[in-house]
Amino acid sequence: MTTTAAPSPLAPGTRLAHYEVRRVLGEGAMGTVYEAHDTALDRPVAIKVVHPALTSDADVVERFVLEPRAAARVVHENVTHVYYVGTTDGRPFYAMELVPGRTLEEVVRAEGALPLARAVDVLVQAARGLGAAHAAGLVHRDVKPANLLVTPQGRVKVTDFGLAKAIKQSSGGTELGSLVGTPEWMSPEQCRGKEVDPRTDVYALGLTAWFLLTGDAPWQGGSVGAVLDQQMNAPLPSAVARRPDLAPAVDAVLSRLCAKSPGERPASMADVERMLERIRPREVHVAPLVPRVAAFFVDLVLFAMAVIAVQAGLAAVGALVGAPWLDEWLAAPAALVVLAAGQAGLERAFGGSLGKLLLHLEVVRDDGARPSTRALALRLLARFPAALHLLVPAPILPAWADTAANYAVLGVLVVGAVVHLVTRGTTPWDLWTRTRVAYAPLPR
Numbered sequence: 454m455t456t457t458a459a460p461s462p463l464a465p466g467t468r469l470a471h472y473e474v475r476r477v478l479g480e481g482a483m484g485t486v487y488e489a490h491d492t493a494l495d496r497p498v499a500i501k502v503v504h505p506a507l508t509s510d511a512d513v514v515e516r517f518v519l520e521p522r523a524a525a526r527v528v529h530e531n532v533t534h535v536y537y538v539g540t541t542d543g544r545p546f547y548a549m550e551l552v553p554g555r556t557l558e559e560v561v562r563a564e565g566a567l568p569l570a571r572a573v574d575v576l577v578q579a580a581r582g583l584g585a586a587h588a589a590g591l592v593h594r595d596v597k598p599a600n601l602l603v604t605p606q607g608r609v610k611v612t613d614f615g616l617a618k619a620i621k622q623s624s625g626g627t628e629l630g631s632l633v634g635t636p637e638w639m640s641p642e643q644c645r646g647k648e649v650d651p652r653t654d655v656y657a658l659g660l661t662a663w664f665l666l667t668g669d670a671p672w673q674g675g676s677v678g679a680v681l682d683q684q685m686n687a688p689l690p691s692a693v694a695r696r697p698d699l700a701p702a703v704d705a706v707l708s709r710l711c712a713k714s715p716g717e718r719p720a721s722m723a724d725v726e727r728m729l730e731r732i733r734p735r736e737v738h739v740a741p742l743v744p745r746v747a748a749f750f751v752d753l754v755l756f757a758m759a760v761i762a763v764q765a766g767l768a769a770v771g772a773l774v775g776a777p778w779l780d781e782w783l784a785a786p787a788a789l790v791v792l793a794a795g796q797a798g799l800e801r802a803f804g805g806s807l808g809k810l811l812l813h814l815e816v817v818r819d820d821g822a823r824p825s826t827r828a829l830a831l832r833l834l835a836r837f838p839a840a841l842h843l844l845v846p847a848p849i850l851p852a853w854a855d856t857a858a859n860y861a862v863l864g865v866l867v868v869g870a871v872v873h874l875v876t877r878g879t880t881p882w883d884l885w886t887r888t889r890v891a892y893a894p895l896p897r
Contacts, residue, residue, distance in 0.1 A: 462485055471491065472492070473492055474500070475488045483503060483517075484507075485504065486501045486502075491548065498548045499548070500548045508543055518538055521547040523591055524591060525538070527589045528585075531582030532585055532586060533612040535550075554602055554603050556601060556603070557601045557603060558597070558664075561598065561668055570820070572662065572666050575607075575609045577730065579596075580722040580726045582611035583722050586614070586654075587651040594653060596611075596661060597657060598664055638657045638660050640652075640656035641656075642715060656711055660672075662706075662710065663689065666696060667696060691704050692707055702731065706731070737820075740814050741878075745873070748809045748814055750808070752796070755808070756791065764787075767783055781847055783846070785842075785845065785846055792837065792843070793833060797830050797833045800816045800824070804817070804893065805893070810893075813892060814890055815893040817889055818887060819888075831882075832882050832886045835881065838862070839862055
């Protein structure tokens with residue numbers, strides 16, 4: 454078994470055209486990136502130089518010379534600018550904007566999975582940069598966290614167009630049937646050596662999103678072949694299963710971005726941006742106590758009216774079928790159904806009970822998303838701990854039990870109001886279920 458020695462880096466002071474090498478910044482499969490000084494314009498730049506072992510590959514050399522020239526046409530705040538493409542001593546290289554900061558891969562390795570809001574922010578910026586490249590007629594073909602730089606100010610820059618391909622460029626014999634890209638981030642069509650278009654970058658950006666939200670790449674086979682097989686055939690794993698704090702909508706978006714068939718993916722980065730914006734956590738403006746109490750009393754009145762109507766209906770049915778006991782035995786369970794439907798049911802379906810909706814309030818999670826059915830059911834039980842006594846028909850319960858249940862509910866609500874005032878915005882059931890009553894966003 455033979456091994457290939459790692460290429461020796463260029464020594465500081467080495468000149469490539471009018472660029473003077475300062476230090477190594479990073480290394481990839483095709484080349485090494487250096488910090489250099491532009492002696493003509495007196496500014497720092499980054500230059501990428503092809504590994505010496507690859508200079509004999511005509512396809513690599515041609516791509517490295519021609520495609521960055523095309524990438525230089527992309528002028529966008531979310532794309533690193535290409536300044537120069539050339540060859541020195543038979544070694545192709547290109548100079549580009551030196552971006553201070555770290556790659557998104559380095560950020561996640563250092564800090565762990567990103568909060569959803571931050572992940573959406575960087576992904577939207579990357580989508581805008583890639584959209585500009587597509588508009589200029591280029592497919593990046595190597596979108597991955599290591600090729601997305603983020604500055605200390607939070608600006609994302611798409612970099613490394615060394616594998617970029619002109620969208621309308623006809624494929625030569627060296628293109629079809631060959632693998633171009635990084636296996637962990639390649640689209641199924643890349644894995645098969647087929648033609649690519651902007652939807653290839655959509656797929657890779659979806660995998661990047663999965664990485665940002667979980668801290669790992671979704672495909673981690675023991676070999677390149679295993680990874681390629683998963684890219685082509687395995688369904689995308691659930692990010693929500695790894696991050697229960699994420700809403701199910703996140704999985705739905707990632708599945709669309711990473712659909713195996715290009716035709717099932719968003720057609721453009723503008724579509725990707727719109728999809729990402731739909732899962733961006735919104736800022737939650739917690740409602741103060743007064744509107745919450747007002748909403749409760751509205752719900753209380755509506756609940757009483759509904760229960761009276763149900764009782765009247767049961768009495769009428771009982772009289773009609775000769776069962777006068779019907780309302781006595783079924784009124785209490787029916788009241789529980791009305792309570793559950795009017796509170797947790799409406800909160801799940803529309804974001805709030807009728808009282809909350811009338812006052813433009815809604816129940817949300819900490820991140821602004823709609824809570825799960827389970828969380829809303831627990832929230833209902835926390836607010837009305839004695840509500841389950843309604844399952845027992847009235848004739849079986851002594852009068853004091855019903856009175857005790859009412860006092861229990863009243864006591865819990867008073868405690869909740871006091872805690873809300875002390876914590877400035879949360880009640881015990883808010884804290885327990887990680888939900889909030891917030892002002893609903895105004896319609897656009």
